[in-house]
Structures are given as structure tokens and as C-alpha cells.
Amino acid sequence: MTTTRDVLAMLKELVTLTALDEGSNQSFKVRAYEKAALSLEADGRDVASLTAAELNRIDGVGKATAAKIIELVETGTVTKLETLRAAYPPSVVELSRIPGVGPKTLKLLRSELGIENVDQLRAAIAEEKLRELPGLGETSEAKILKSIERLGLTGKDRRTPIADALPLAERLIESLTSLPEVVEAKFCGSLRRMSETIGDIDITVSSEEPAAVMGHVVELDVVDDIVVQGDTKTSFLTPAGLQIDVRVVAPEQFGAATLYFTGSKAHNIELRQRAMDRNLLLNEYGLIDTSDDEVEPVERPVVASRSEEEIYAALDMQWVPPPMREGTGEVAAAGGAGLPDLVQREHIRGDLHYHTARSGDGRSSVEDMVAVAAAQGYEYLAITDHGVDLAINGSTADEMLEHREHIAEVATAYPDMTILWGCELNIGGAGGLDYDADFRGLFDYTVASVHSHYDQSIVKQTDRVIAAIGDPTVTSIGHLTGRYIGRRPGIELDYDVLIDALLAYDCALEINGALQRLDAASDVVRKAVDRGVKLVINTDSHHVSELGRMEYGVRTAQRGWAPRDLVVNTWERDRFLEWVRSKKA
Numbered sequence: 001m002t003t004t005r006d007v008l009a010m011l012k013e014l015v016t017l018t019a020l021d022e023g024s025n026q027s028f029k030v031r032a033y034e035k036a037a038l039s040l041e042a043d044g045r046d047v048a049s050l051t052a053a054e055l056n057r058i059d060g061v062g063k064a065t066a067a068k069i070i071e072l073v074e075t076g077t078v079t080k081l082e083t084l085r086a087a088y089p090p091s092v093v094e095l096s097r098i099p100g101v102g103p104k105t106l107k108l109l110r111s112e113l114g115i116e117n118v119d120q121l122r123a124a125i126a127e128e129k130l131r132e133l134p135g136l137g138e139t140s141e142a143k144i145l146k147s148i149e150r151l152g153l154t155g156k157d158r159r160t161p162i163a164d165a166l167p168l169a170e171r172l173i174e175s176l177t178s179l180p181e182v183v184e185a186k187f188c189g190s191l192r193r194m195s196e197t198i199g200d201i202d203i204t205v206s207s208e209e210p211a212a213v214m215g216h217v218v219e220l221d222v223v224d225d226i227v228v229q230g231d232t233k234t235s236f237l238t239p240a241g242l243q244i245d246v247r248v249v250a251p252e253q254f255g256a257a258t259l260y261f262t263g264s265k266a267h268n269i270e271l272r273q274r275a276m277d278r279n280l281l282l283n284e285y286g287l288i289d290t291s292d293d294e295v296e297p298v299e300r301p302v303v304a305s306r307s308e309e310e311i312y313a314a315l316d317m318q319w320v321p322p323p324m325r326e327g328t329g330e331v332a333a334a335g336g337a338g339l340p341d342l343v344q345r346e347h348i349r350g351d352l353h354y355h356t357a358r359s360g361d362g363r364s365s366v367e368d369m370v371a372v373a374a375a376q377g378y379e380y381l382a383i384t385d386h387g388v389d390l391a392i393n394g395s396t397a398d399e400m401l402e403h404r405e406h407i408a409e410v411a412t413a414y415p416d417m418t419i420l421w422g423c424e425l426n427i428g429g430a431g432g433l434d435y436d437a438d439f440r441g442l443f444d445y446t447v448a449s450v451h452s453h454y455d456q457s458i459v460k461q462t463d464r465v466i467a468a469i470g471d472p473t474v475t476s477i478g479h480l481t482g483r484y485i486g487r488r489p490g491i492e493l494d495y496d497v498l499i500d501a502l503l504a505y506d507c508a509l510e511i512n513g514a515l516q517r518l519d520a521a522s523d524v525v526r527k528a529v530d531r532g533v534k535l536v537i538n539t540d541s542h543h544v545s546e547l548g549r550m551e552y553g554v555r556t557a558q559r560g561w562a563p564r565d566l567v568v569n570t571w572e573r574d575r576f577l578e579w580v581r582s583k584k585a
Contacts, residue, residue: 001178002048002073004040005171006221010072010081011037011065017084020096023103035060038363041545048073076221090241091117094158097487098151100144108133118153143455150489152197159197160242161486163515166191166552168222169201172244179216181209183251188261194323194555196485196518200243204257210248217246253285255307260284266327267320274315274335287311323522323559340563343537345554347570350380351547353424353447353478353510353538358385358403360393363543366403366410372544374414379573382445383407384422387434390451394426397439418573420444420580424478429453429460431467433474440473445580447510447538449478454491461491466501475583476508476536479519487516495524499531506583508534508568511560513553514546525560535567 015033019025039060040047047055047069055066068078095118096106109115112133113124122145124130130141148154169187176185182205186192189202207213210232217234218226227235227243235245249257260268260283268282275282279291286305304310312319318334321342333339355362356369362385373381385403386393395403404421411419422445425433433440433448440446448468456464468474481490502509509528512519517540520528528535537557539549557567564570568579 001175002076002221003171003174003178004045004047005167005174007047007069007072008037008041009167009171010068010078011040014068014078014081014084016093016096017081017088019103020088020092020106021084023107025103032060032062032065036062036065038543038545042364042543072221085239089116090239093240094118094153095121098144098153099147099488100140105136108135118148122148122154147489151486158241159199159486160240161516162191162194162196162198162518163485164240165198165201165242166515168238168242169203172201172203172220172222172246175220176203176205176213176216176246179213181207181212183207184254186258188258189263192262192322193264193325194518194522194552194559196521200245202261203244203246204254204261205246205248206251206254207248208250213248214246249284251306252302253305255309255311256282256286256305257284259308259311262322262325264326267325267331270327270331271315274317274331278315280314282311282315287314321558323555324561326559340561341565343554343557343562343564343567343570345551347564347567348378348537348550348554349571349573350378350382350569350576351376351539351541351550352380352382352384352420352422352445352476352536352569353512353540354381354383354422355385355424355540355542356383358383358395358399359424359542360386360390361542366406368544369541370410370414370417370419372547374417376547376550378417380418380420380569380576382420382422382447384424384445384447387423387425389426389428389432389434390424394434397435418577422446424449425468425474426451427464427468429456429464431464433468433471437471437473440471441584443473445475446473447476447478448474450480450482450491454482454488456491458492458494462494462497465493465498469498469501469505469507472584474507475580476510477502478510478538479512479514479517479540480509480524481519481521483519484516485518490519495527499528499533502528502533503531506534508536511535511537511553511557511562513537513539513549513551513556515549515552518552518556522556522559525557525562529561529563529566532566535562536569537567538569 011033015030019030039058043058052066052070055061055069072078095101113129115121115124125141125145130136131138169191173185173187176182184206187201187203190198191201205213214234222238223236224239225237232248235243237243272282281288281290286302289301289303304314309319316335318339320330320334324330356366388394388396407419407421423443425446425448427448427450483490509520511525537553539547541547568576
């Protein structure tokens with residue numbers, strides 16, 4: 001059964017492949033698919049149940065796009081998409097994600113040099129062939145090679161960015177849990193632990209009818225090639241070449257299976273040792289009592305297996321949230337002094353990096369963005385549209401003052417929510433910020449972020465960010481490195497020095513919940529937590545459909561062991577506003 005998620009995934013893939021086909025990310029067709037996806041997501045209805053006429057009545061959905069949606073619903077595939085997949089296989093799409101290899105350059109590399117994958121591109125650079133092409137040169141070769149290395153595209157084992165893997169896994173879970181034979185389903189592995197990139201997707205299903213579930217799996221629209229097909233396990237490849245393993249277990253074994261297949265290996269080894277210390281055996285089938293040597297192994301009693309919580313409890317431990325399961329002290333803490341009072345999604349009281357159509361890249365009005373924030377139950381909100389120095393997307397001082405009046409007018413309809421007039425300031429190459437200091441001081445709240453000059457030395461990058469941290473008009477630092485996971489390496493920084501500065505100036509460090517960013521990364525968050533640096537979890541939303549990013553930001557914070565009280569947007573409104581005022585003072 002086709003779902004709204006399936007339709008949105010189809011449109012997202014059309015955006016990517018059409019950009020390559022037309023040699024531009026800004027072509028009419030590309031923008032049309034992007035607009036249609038945003039409109040459908042904001043519409044909120046079950047897209048797969050709509051008629052062509054109903055789809056056409058949605059602003060941004062044209063007849064051609066509506067026809068493709070109907071084709072997907074009725075046939076499970078889209079002819080245009082299949083044609084594009086054949087023309088642009090996964091190895092070519094991977095090339096397009098390398099900074100410096102845009103759609104036009106990629107067309108040139110394929111037509112003039114016959115380059116179809118990363119290995120061929122590296123070989124061409126080694127032979128100095130790129131510099132012979134129009135628009136490219138020795139500098140381009142060096143930058144592209146550096147990007148390949150920093151993105152980790154040099155090994156045999158390719159990894160998929162979480163921004164590509166997680167939405168797919170969520171689609172599959174939605175499809176599987178809709179089956180009457182399925183009791184429960186979860187994706188496991190490194191994806192459940194919120195790793196930034198993953199090797200494959202592991203899914204565990206609870207059911208008494210594995211054959212029926214396996215029959216459904218092989219018919220999924222994302223199946224391109226079956227690797228293994230069995231009674232309780234099926235492995236297949238998607239059109240992008242990503243392997244997905246689906247296992248079916250009995251409901252009474254579901255907790256043990258999800259625990260085992262979530263990992264990590266280090267975490268599981270520590271759990272098994274803890275079990276052995278208690279005369280227990282832990283495996284993917286359950287926690288088994290081995291204290292009586294006289295009892296045959298197959299007849300030994302199962303102590304716990306149905307849920308992870310039961311297994312951890314039987315090991316005298318707190319349940320460990322999946323993002324923490326990396327073998328870095330969580331087992332000892334959960335079985336001893338206790339885990340930190342970790343931040344949870346329900347603790348979040350506001351979003352403090354939030355865009356509207358005032359930003360050139362914002363796609364929803366102030367009214368709509370505030371309405372969805374209010375629907376989240378937020379107590380406070382900072383609208384932080386781009387400052388003047390960010391080309392195309394920024395606003396002049398006069399436009400920002402008009403924006404302040406607009407925000408104040410909208411705020412009158414929300415007496416229970418404090419709406420702050422803010423700005424996302426652009427950190428320049430030497431650490432400069434938008435506007436003059438007096439004007440910046442007018443904002444209620446600011447987030448300062450890097451958007452350019454990615455190739456400077458680690459010393460210069462650290463200095464520029466510290467300059468922003470030390471500016472009295474800056475409340476927080478946004479998406480610290482400016483990275484796009486798997487697509488653009490972030491700037492390189494001296495984190496120890498940076499964390500010292502954040503602490504000294506009482507500046508908050510953002511955990512950006514956009515899946516392509518998750519920035520600051522969890523390992524940096526852990527360093528900041530150890531020093532007591534204040535954190536803020538934001539969505540960086542540019543459209544009403546993006547507020548779900550908060551959950552991803554929270555999971556990244558958990559991966560970094562972030563306690564609730566260090567996250568400023570979990571604070572009660574009066575406490576939070578007092579801190580903001582003290583920062584300005």
C-alpha cells in the first residue's frame with residue numbers, strides 16, 4: 001500500500017535525478033517537484049488516497065506531478081523515475097554529492113572523460129585530466145580530491161548519510177506495521193543509535209506469521225534486487241544500492257532481538273559479560289538462566305526477552321537509550337550510579353532557530369510558522385531570519401525592523417507564547433557579523449552561524465568562531481561546522497579551545513536537528529557536556545513541515561549524554577528569558 005511517505009520519497013528522488021538530467025538544481029522541473037513535495041507535506045491529508053482532481057487543487061501540484069503520484073499509487077512505480085534511475089545509477093549520484101561536482105560539471109566529466117564513479121574520478125585527478133576541461137583547473141582538482149578524502153569516499157565500503165537512510169527506514173516501518181500479521185517493527189543497528197552514516201538498515205519485526213511478512217517484504221516498491229530470501233529473513237538492495245535486512249521473530253523474543261541487532265558490538269559485549277557474572281546467557285533470543293548445569297540448554301528458563309526494558313532490569317540496570325549504546329561508559333553508569341537525567345523530546349519548551357519567508361530560503365509565512373509552533377505547545381519561540389550579509393537570503397536593517405513589527409502583530413494572537421524577534425547572523429571569514437553592534441543589540445535573541453569560507457586553516461576557523469562567541473550580541477552558535485553529512489565536510493576546529501570560549505562567554509552551543517546537519521556532532525556535544533557548556537536544540541525550520549527535526553536533535557543530544565538542565569530550551573520561560581536578558585546585559 002502506497003503511503004504519503006512513499007509519495008514524498010518519490011518526489012525527493014525526482015528532484016535529485018532531474019537536477020542531474022537537466023544540469024541544474026534550479027531548473028523549472030526541479031523547483032516544481034520541490035514545491036509539490038512541500039505543499040503535499042503541509043497539506044496533511046493522506047496523499048495516496050486523493051484523486052487527480054484533488055491533487056491538482058493543492059497549490060504547487062501540477063497535472064504532470066499529479067499523474068506521477070497516481071501512477072505510483074496504482075502501479076507501485078513511476079516510468080519517468082525508472083528512466084532517470086537507469087541514466088543516473090547510484091555511483092553517479094554519489095559523484096554529484098562531492099563539493100565542486102555540480103550537475104553541469106558532472107555532465108562534463110561523464111561526456112568528456114567517461115567518469116562514472118568516485119574511483120574513476122580520483123584516477124582522472126591523479127592524471128591531471130580535470131584541469132584540461134573548461135571551467136576547471138588545478139585548484140578545482142585539489143579541492144575535489146580533498147572533499148573526496150574528507151567525505152570518506154576512498155574506501156570500498158560506502159556508507160549512506162542518515163538523511164537518506166532514516167526517512168527510508170521510517171517509511172518501511174510504517175508499511176510493515178500496517179500489516180495485520182505484524183505486532184511491532186523497529187529499525188535497529190547504527191541507524192537506531194543515530195550514527196551519522198550507516199552501512200545498511202536492519203529491521204526487526206514481531207509476528208507469529210513470518211511467511212506472510214516475508215511475502216510482503218519482497219513486494220515493497222524499494223526492492224531492486226533480492227540478496228537473500230528465507231522463511232524469517234529477507235535481504236534486498238534498494239535502487240540506490242543500500243542493503244536492507246528484515247528479520248521476523250516471535251513476539252516473546254522481540255525485545256532480545258532489537259537489543260542484539262541495535263548494538264553496538266562494544267555495548268553488547270559488556271551486556272553479555274554482565275549476564276555471565278549473574279549466571280545468565282544473553283543472545284538474540286533472550287536472557288537465559290544458566291545457573292543449573294543439569295538442565296539441557298534448550299530447556300533452560302528464559303528470564304527476560306519480550307522487551308528491552310525487562311532485559312536491562314534483569315541485569316540490574318536502567319534502560320539505556322539507543323543513541324547512548326556505544327560502549328563508552330553507559331553500561332557501568334546504568335548499572336551503577338545511574339545515567340544522566342537525559343533530555344527528552346517532551347522537555348522541549350521552545351525553538352530558537354526558526355525561519356520564515358522573510359529569509360530568502362524560507363518557504364512559509366510568519367503566521368503559518370508561528371501557528372505550527374503554537375500547536376507544538378511551545379512557551380517561547382525565536383524567529384531568526386537571515387542577516388544582511390548572507391547573499392540572496394538576508395534582509396537589510398530596514399526590512400528587519402519591518403519584520404519586527406510584523407512579528408509583534410502576529411504575536412498578539414498568541415498571549416501564552418513569548419515570541420522573540422531574532423536573527424541568524426552570518427559569521428564572516430574573519431569573524432565579522434551582520435549589521436553594526438548597536439543594531440545587533442536590538443534583537444531579542446541571535447544565533448550566529450558559518451555559511452561560507454570553508455577552506456581556511458583550523459586556526460583561522462577557530463578564531464573566527466571564537467570572535468563570534470565573544471561578541472556580546474551573540475546568544476548562541478548555530479550548526480557549528482556548517483557541514484552537510486555525506487555531502488559537504490564541515491570546517492575544522494580546535495574544539496577544546498572553542499569549548500573554553502563558549503564556557504567563558506556563557507554562549508549556548510546549538511544541536512541542529514536537520515538530518516543533513518546534526519551539528520554540533522554528538523562527540524562534540526559530549527565534550528561540551530563534560531565542561532558544563534549550555535546547549536540548545538533547534539530545528540532550523542524553513543517550512544511548516546520541518547518541526548519534526550526536534551526529535552532528531554534530541555536523539556543527537558542523548559548520544560552526547562546531554563542532561564536536561566544544560567539544554568536552555570528545556571527551561572521554564574522565566575528562567576530562560578532571564579538568561580537571555582543577562583546575556584544581553
